[in-house]
Amino acid sequence: MATPLFTLPISSTGGTFTCTNPSPSAEDKTIYILTFTSPKDNRLTPTFIDAFLLALDILEHRYPRGVLITTSGIPKFYSNGLDLKLAQSTDGFLDKWLWKLFRRLLTYPMPTLALLNGHAFAGGLMLAMYHDYRLQNPAKGFLCINELEFGVPLEAPMMSIFREKLSAVAFRDLVLEARRFGGPTAALEAGLVDGLADSVEAAVRFVRVRNLQTKAATGIYGMMKEEMWRHSLGILDGHAENVAWRGRVEGRKKREDQIQSGSLGTRTMQM
Numbered sequence: 001m002a003t004p005l006f007t008l009p010i011s012s013t014g015g016t017f018t019c020t021n022p023s024p025s026a027e028d029k030t031i032y033i034l035t036f037t038s039p040k041d042n043r044l045t046p047t048f049i050d051a052f053l054l055a056l057d058i059l060e061h062r063y064p065r066g067v068l069i070t071t072s073g074i075p076k077f078y079s080n081g082l083d084l085k086l087a088q089s090t091d092g093f094l095d096k097w098l099w100k101l102f103r104r105l106l107t108y109p110m111p112t113l114a115l116l117n118g119h120a121f122a123g124g125l126m127l128a129m130y131h132d133y134r135l136q137n138p139a140k141g142f143l144c145i146n147e148l149e150f151g152v153p154l155e156a157p158m159m160s161i162f163r164e165k166l167s168a169v170a171f172r173d174l175v176l177e178a179r180r181f182g183g184p185t186a187a188l189e190a191g192l193v194d195g196l197a198d199s200v201e202a203a204v205r206f207v208r209v210r211n212l213q214t215k216a217a218t219g220i221y222g223m224m225k226e227e228m229w230r231h232s233l234g235i236l237d238g239h240a241e242n243v244a245w246r247g248r249v250e251g252r253k254k255r256e257d258q259i260q261s262g263s264l265g266t267r268t269m270q271m
Contacts, residue, residue: 030066037073041080065216071115079124109222135197138184
């Protein structure tokens with residue numbers, strides 16, 4: 001029987017983050033299950049992220065180091081990504097909220113595991129990739145980066161984590177084909193997930209088999225991850241530089257299009 005530790009509200013949706021131990025036994029006291037339930041599909045909004053960050057702070061500073069499993073209390077979705085309209089209308093959403101959450105997870109001083117109970121689309125899959133491990137429900141749910149389908153280009157930190165963690169072929173198929181990876185084999189073969197699990201109990205077994213709950217005991221786990229993922233961290237921390245680079249690329253493309261358009265117009269008049 002799960003042992004409750006704390007619950008935090010998500011004010012915008014009436015949802016919650018609830019943290020539990022899988023059981024009262026001594027060996028489970030450093031395995032933390034953080035379940036988020038934010039109707040209807042766990043969108044990554046400022047209030048959702050604020051609650052997530054607070055939960056991570058509470059676990060780090062009030063409880064012994066162990067291992068963190070995140071999952072959803074909504075059976076159909078792990079997370080359906082950003083609320084695009086809200087993200088675009090919220091000043092500084094990327095660097096003040098989304099990149100902050102990604103950075104916190106990537107350097108978190110204990111192992112993190114995303115239990116993907118259902119769909120993880122777009123920002124929801126990015127969120128999962130910023131964990132150390134991922135387990136997918138073999139019977140339902142797809143993993144997908146589908147920005148290509150609705151015409152929203154990916155920002156640098158949205159790309160970098162996939163580039164670092166996937167093969168070039170899987171990275172291409174995920175981003176440039178918007179391919180949907182389902183269970184029980186596609187996501188596993190592509191390296192998007194580390195295994196299959198259809199329940200919290202199965203995820204806990206994965207943790208025990210790998211003895212993950214002891215890995216943070218020496219206090220250097222977060223430091224090791226900072227070195228391991230320094231390229232992605234540099235991209236997360238370089239938001240202004242990333243925006244400036246994109247502006248230069250778009251400016252060059254615009255100038256080239258204008259030159260090409262002028263050249264075509266001249267040739268048309270000569271014909």
